[in-house]
Amino acid sequence: MPLPTSPVIRRARLGAELRQLRRRETLTLEQVCDRLGWASTSKLSRIELGQSRPDLADVLDLLDVYQVPPSQRDALIVIARDAATSRGWWKALGEMGVRQRTYAELEAGAAGIVEYQPCVVPGLLQTSAYARLRIAAGQLIDPEVDVESDLRARSARHAVLRRIEPPHYTALITRAACERAGDPVEVWREQVRHLLDLTELPHVTVRLLPNGSEVGPLPLTPYSCYSFPDPADPRTVMLEALTTDVRLTTATDVDRYERMTHRLLEAALPEQETAQVLAGWLDG
Known part of the structure; x- marks a missing residue:
């Protein structure tokens, strides 16, 4: 629920x-x-x-x-x-770090989520094996990262897409972020197959942004947009940074990111074509 x-x-x-x-x-x-x-x-x-x-x-x-x-x-x-x-949230979200908890609260209370990712598959769509590689890579920058703790937290966040009344979720991912880039082939294939499975959910939309200049300049920073059931609650954008993420709630800031999202949606491959590309990688 x-x-x-x-x-x-x-x-x-x-x-x-x-x-x-x-x-x-x-x-x-x-x-x-x-x-x-x-x-x-x-x-x-x-x-x-x-x-x-x-x-x-x-x-x-x-x-x-x-x-x-x-x-x-x-x-x-x-x-x-x-x-x-905070009592209900602490119990529902379990043991999470501050950064993971902020995203989890936003995701769990949202009616709609749109995420843009230029480099990796978004966290809500990651398999455990793929997530483990990404989190472990973060230890090169921050030795304090606890891989197992972060992995459990990310797995707990995945439940939002499987609940009875889930948010409508849209992922805009560059094609380069989904192509195999040094990951073990079995991990990469499992991740691509998982993306395909998720596209079968009526509330999940995955669209690839094609490589090339026809898309135009892409945002360099991953971001997530959240809307909520109560229209008076502020629409929110989270910018993913290396150390501290940035939360934007002013109408001017959010409007700019929503305009950017509209442009990306116009440039992205349609859902069916995205699924065909993903399936083609598995058949190749």
Whole structure:
């Protein structure tokens, strides 16, 4: 069953709502913190940016300062409680590092996911053997990587595509990312076969981006776009970086990535042609 709305998204939404309320009252961060007796503005800034789990008492104090009417106040309290909770998510997601947990929360609460990958098969579509190779390769850069722990976390995330009410998932993958590039042939063939199997699921779409200049300039950084059942929850883009991933929620940023996604969809091979290419590799 789908999990409740992600605390990550509720924090982002709560922060945006509180920031809007503060600006409506023409108050600065310093003025609000002075009224509440908070030692510095960093606490309020982190709440507004969705970077910390909010204390409900703090949110109630802010709503008092902003003189929020009862109906809006009740709605924001519900969002604040969602943003502050973690028990259900910790139990459902198991032991995960911070980076994996962020993606897992977004995936589990999403109604739609679109991923672009220029270099490797996206994590949600990886077989265990293929994922093990990718995670082990990461140890060359970060010796602290625990291969077995990361592998278990990635396997747990795969369940989102098999649940009763899954998100609609679309993967846009460069052809080069799926072609064999030094991986053991049995691992590569198993991965290609797995991609073909997943395309049989009605909610999963896999489309290859052809090699060549006809596609035009491609984004250099992998990214994922998330939309949620509640249209008021902020659409989110995650940019995958070497050390710390970047989460974007402002409409301007997300709109740009959605326009890029539209361009990639226009350039990508149709679903049936993608499946034919994958099947051809297995027959070759």
